[in-house]
Amino acid sequence: MTDVLTVADLRAGYAGSTVLDGVDLSVPAGSFVALLGRNGAGKTTFMHTVMGLVKPYSGSVLVAGRELAGAATHTVARSGVAIVPQGRRVFAPLTVAENLGLAARRGARTWTLERVYELMPRLAERRGHRGDQLSGGEQQMLAIGRALLREPRLLLLDEPSDGLAPAVVDQVAELLEGLRGEGIAAVLVEQDLHLAFRLADEVAVMQKGRIVHRGPTADFRADRTRAHALLGVG
Amino acid sequence: MSAAERTQAVDGIRPRRTAGKAVVAVAVLLLLAAAPLVLGAYPVSTMTRILAFAVLVLSVDLLTGVTGLPTLGQAAYFGAGAYTAALVGIHLTSDASVQLLAGLVAGLVTAALTGWVAVRARGVVFLMLTLAIGESVHQVADTWSVVGASNGLAGMPPITLFGGPPLLAAGFVYWWVLAAAVVVFAAVALVVRSPYGRTLRGIRDNEARMRALGYRPALARYGVFCLAGAVAGTGGALWAAHARFVSPGDLGFEVAALALLSVVIGGAGSLWGPCLGAALVLLVRDNLSAAVGGHGPLVLGLVFVAVVFLLPRGVAGLAAGIRRRKEGLS
Numbered sequence: 001m002t003d004v005l006t007v008a009d010l011r012a013g014y015a016g017s018t019v020l021d022g023v024d025l026s027v028p029a030g031s032f033v034a035l036l037g038r039n040g041a042g043k044t045t046f047m048h049t050v051m052g053l054v055k056p057y058s059g060s061v062l063v064a065g066r067e068l069a070g071a072a073t074h075t076v077a078r079s080g081v082a083i084v085p086q087g088r089r090v091f092a093p094l095t096v097a098e099n100l101g102l103a104a105r106r107g108a109r110t111w112t113l114e115r116v117y118e119l120m121p122r123l124a125e126r127r128g129h130r131g132d133q134l135s136g137g138e139q140q141m142l143a144i145g146r147a148l149l150r151e152p153r154l155l156l157l158d159e160p161s162d163g164l165a166p167a168v169v170d171q172v173a174e175l176l177e178g179l180r181g182e183g184i185a186a187v188l189v190e191q192d193l194h195l196a197f198r199l200a201d202e203v204a205v206m207q208k209g210r211i212v213h214r215g216p217t218a219d220f221r222a223d224r225t226r227a228h229a230l231l232g233v234g
Numbered sequence: 235m236s237a238a239e240r241t242q243a244v245d246g247i248r249p250r251r252t253a254g255k256a257v258v259a260v261a262v263l264l265l266l267a268a269a270p271l272v273l274g275a276y277p278v279s280t281m282t283r284i285l286a287f288a289v290l291v292l293s294v295d296l297l298t299g300v301t302g303l304p305t306l307g308q309a310a311y312f313g314a315g316a317y318t319a320a321l322v323g324i325h326l327t328s329d330a331s332v333q334l335l336a337g338l339v340a341g342l343v344t345a346a347l348t349g350w351v352a353v354r355a356r357g358v359v360f361l362m363l364t365l366a367i368g369e370s371v372h373q374v375a376d377t378w379s380v381v382g383a384s385n386g387l388a389g390m391p392p393i394t395l396f397g398g399p400p401l402l403a404a405g406f407v408y409w410w411v412l413a414a415a416v417v418v419f420a421a422v423a424l425v426v427r428s429p430y431g432r433t434l435r436g437i438r439d440n441e442a443r444m445r446a447l448g449y450r451p452a453l454a455r456y457g458v459f460c461l462a463g464a465v466a467g468t469g470g471a472l473w474a475a476h477a478r479f480v481s482p483g484d485l486g487f488e489v490a491a492l493a494l495l496s497v498v499i500g501g502a503g504s505l506w507g508p509c510l511g512a513a514l515v516l517l518v519r520d521n522l523s524a525a526v527g528g529h530g531p532l533v534l535g536l537v538f539v540a541v542v543f544l545l546p547r548g549v550a551g552l553a554a555g556i557r558r559r560k561e562g563l564s
Contacts, residue, residue: 051446052445053442053445053446072445072450073442073445073446074445074448074449074450077445077446077447077448078448082446082447083446085443085446089440089443091435091436091439091440091443092439093435093438093439094432094435094436094439098432098435101429101432102432102433102436102444102447102449103447146447150447150448
C-alpha cells in the first residue's frame with residue numbers, strides 16, 4: 001500500500017530546544033495510526049511540524065511523495081493535510097455555517113457542505129449559532145466537519161476526545177469510524193486508549209521525541225506488559 | 235425531520251431579522267435624506283462633515299473591527315484623497331464624481347505603496363507602523379509647497395455634477411455626500427458579508443488556524459488594507475467637496491485618533507455602530523466643545539472611559555445584547 005505520509009529523521013522544537021529527536025513514521029493510505037505516548041513526549045509537536053505550524057530543524061516530511069518539510073502551513077494544507085487541533089479550536093465569533101464555509105472548497109467532489117450536514121445533522125440544526133455557543137461535542141464535530149471539507153488525504157486528529165463526556169466521545173468515535181471507508185488516512189493522538197484502540201489499525205508509541213514502537217493495534221493491545229512499560233498503563 | 239428540513243426551520247428566523255434591519259435602514263435613509271428640507275444650513279453642513287468623517291471611520295472599522303488590525307494610519311489615505319480631489323477640483327474639473335474617483339484611487343495607491351510592509355506586522359507593531367505612515371504623510375503635506383504646505387490647499391471651486399451648475403446650497407452638497415457615503419457603506423457591507431469578509435474575520439480570530447485551512451493571511455490583509463485605503467480616500471474626497479479647503483490638520487494624528495475612538499465607541503466590526511460613533515465624536519468636538527468652555531476633548535476622553543467600562547462592545551454591542559435578550563424571552 002502506498003504511504004500517504006512518510007516522515008524520516010524529523011527533528012524539531014521550540015526556541016532551540018529539541019522536542020522531536022529523529023522521528024520516523026509512515027502512514028499508509030486509508031489507514032489510521034494512533035500516536036501514543038506520555039505527556040511531553042512530543043506528539044502535538046509532531047502534528048504541528050507535519051502541518052507546518054512548527055518549522056523543523058532537519059528531516060523529511062513526504063506527503064503523497066511531495067517533500068513538505070519546512071513548507072508554509074497553507075502549502076501543506078493545500079497538499080491534502082487537515083488538522084483537527086487539540087481543544088477543538090473553532091472560530092468562536094463565526095457561525096457554524098461560516099466556520100464550515102471557510103473550509104469548503106470550490107468544486108469539491110467528495111465532501112460538500114450538504115454531505116457534512118447529512119453526516120452531522122446537529123450541525124445543520126445549529127448552523128446559525130456562533131462557535132462559542134456550541135457544546136464541547138458540537139464544537140468537536142464542527143472541527144472535524146471543517147477538516148473534512150478540505151477533502152483531506154491525511155487527517156491529523158489531536159486528542160479528539162479531550163474534555164468530552166463519555167457519551168459524546170462515543171458519538172465522535174462513531175463519526176470517525178464512519179470515515180474509515182472514505183480512503184482518508186489519519187494520525188490520531190489520543191490519551192483515551194479505548195478510543196485509540198477502537199479506531200486505529202496500527203499503534204506507534206513516542207518517547208522523548210522518538211518512535212520507540214510501531215505495530216498492529218491488536219498485537220499492542222494483547223501485550224499488556226509492553227503497553228505498561230511504554231505508557232505506564234495496562 | 236431530515237437535516238435539510240431542520241436547516242430550513244432554523245433559517246426561517248433569518249428572513250424576519252433581515253426584513254427588520256431593512257426597514258430600519260430605509261427609515262434612517264429617509265430621515266437623513268429629508269434633513270435639508272427641515273434643517274438650516276449650519277446643521278446640514280455639520281451633518282455633511284459627519285458623513286464624510288464616517289466614511290473614514292468605516293475604513294478604520296474595516297481594518298480594526300473586521301480584520302483585527304487596530305490602525306492609526308487611515309487619516310493619511312483620507313488626506314491623500316482630500317488633497318487629490320482638491321487638486322483635481324482646482325486644476326482639472328469641478329465634477330464631484332471625477333473628484334471622488336480621483337480620491338478613491340489616491341487612497342488606494344497610497345495604501346498599496348505603504349501597506350505591504352505594514353500588513354506583515356500585527357498588534358502594537360502594526361499600530362505603530364500605521365502611526366508612522368500617518369505622521370510621514372502628514373509631514374509631507376505640511377512641508378510640500380505643491381499642496382500649500384502648512385497653509386493648506388485653498389481655492390477649490392464649488393462642485394458640480396454631470397455638467398450641471400455649481401452646487402452652492404449646503405443641502406445639495408449634503409445630498410451628494412450622503413449618496414456617495416451610502417454607496418460606500420453598502421459596498422463595504424457587501425464585502426464584509428462576502429466569503430472574503432468571512433476570511434478576514436477568520437484571520438482576526440485565529441491566523442494560524444486560517445493557514446491550516448490553506449489560506450495566506452498576509453495576502454488577505456494586504457487586500458483589505460488597500461481596500462480600506464480606497465474607502466478612506468473616498469471619505470477625503472467627500473470632505474474636500476464640502477470644505478473646499480484641505481489642510482495638514484485634516485490628516486493629522488488627532489483625526490486618526492478620533493476615527494479609532496469612533497470605532498471603539500460605536501462597536502468595532504459592526505460598521506453602522508462606528509458611523510454613529512463618528513457622529514458623536516464630531517458633535518462633541520465641534521459643537522459641544524463651545525458649550526463646555528472649549529473642553530470638548532476632555533468630554534471625549536470621559537466618553538471613551540465610560541464606554542470602555544460600561545459598553546466594552548460599544549453602542550452596537552449594546553444593541554446586540556438587547557436583541558439577544560428579546561430573542562431569549564420570546
